[in-house]
Amino acid sequence: MDQQLAVFIAVAEKKNFSRAAEELHMTQPAVSQYIQAFEREVGTRLLERTNKYVKLNKAGEVVYDHAKEIIGLYTKMQRLVDDLTNKTSGPLAIGASYTFGEYILPHVIANMLEDHPLVTPTISIGNTRDIAELVSKHQMDVGIVEGDFQHDKLVIEPFAEDNMFIVAAPDHRLAKMKKVIPQDLEEERWIVREVGSGTRKAADNMFESLKISPEHLMEFGSIQLIKESVEAGLGISLLSQWAINKELSAGTLKKVQVDALPFTRKFSIVTSSPYRTKALDTFLEFVRKVSSEGA
Incomplete structure (x- = not known):
């Protein structure tokens, strides 16, 4: 069969x-x-x-x-x-949402392979909803997703917090203001991720908490594209501290000073089974170090 x-x-x-x-x-x-x-x-x-x-x-x-x-x-x-008699080895299918997958996961994998070179990971990057669906159908061993995520078929383990900030181009009017009020934010063009993304969910939650409803939203499917667009002066965005560290250091992006920020969300590990291979358990050990080591 x-x-x-x-x-x-x-x-x-x-x-x-x-x-x-x-x-x-x-x-x-x-x-x-x-x-x-x-x-x-x-x-x-x-x-x-x-x-x-x-x-x-x-x-x-x-x-x-x-x-x-x-x-x-x-x-x-x-x-x-095979794990009952063998060393930590074998394939490991990992799914991750964009922020963790593009800015944190490569370092996690590099550290793991230095100690466990027989593990052969494959990585898929997608939005939170798609990654969770693939894990629930056993097409991935583990997923790393963003935000307050819930799913009936998955084991969900929050393991780290992520601080998020509103960013703008250095010459943007909001970047030059010492204090920005919610009304100022509402009038701006926002560059956001698509529905189903953890980053988009965070932005929607922030809008709700600030009691604003921006009318000008542009949806882009990539954090890198959003950063480039913000740098070009196309609009402002809410992004993870981990995603903007380099740009803040280089001065190509600036934080917008808002009292309510940083906005905090969680990263969570999602798995579909209590039975785990040695490779998966080893990977999860390295992922959990993110919480103790920070960005």
Whole structure:
């Protein structure tokens, strides 16, 4: 069954029998036989086939989603059994939201691999909602997310606090003011992340706490793009201290002086199972050091 699932997933993702066969180091007829046998076992056709493409039908979409989860659980089971006799090693699929993933995680991974070089991490960066969803479906071993996050299927462990500040270009009018009031902020153009991002959630919470409703919002999908845009004078933004340290030191961004800031949020570890590999436990030890060491 596990081989059938692997072949089905490859065909679904490659949308082509030949490319799937090449990836699996199989012949195309063998791939076709596996798919036919799998469809007989499931009891219905899962793929629409034409001369130009292969794609999932409605039943195929349901099976594909669950097949990915089953393979993820099976792989985790094998790694847990291997851990009983082996050293800390093996693959580790890590997901992280943008702030932690781009500005903190590389240092965590470097420190871990210095002591445990047999661990082979893969990293995916996305917004908080997407990372949590992948962890809940066992397609990632662990996620690091931002804000006051809740999820029925996940174990959530807050482990560090993040101070956030409003920033502007050095020549922006707000950057030159000794004290800024909420009304001043409300009139500005804000550059924010997309809905589902922890950074966007923090901005929305701050707006609510300051009792302001800015009318001019621009949504960008990257913290680096937001920083570049703020530096160019396009608007202001609420960003993590960790994300703006270099720019503050270089003087290319300035903090806006508001009494209510810094705005504080949490970073949390999310996992989907109480069973953890040695590689995952080791990674979590290094992540938790962030809280004691600070930025």
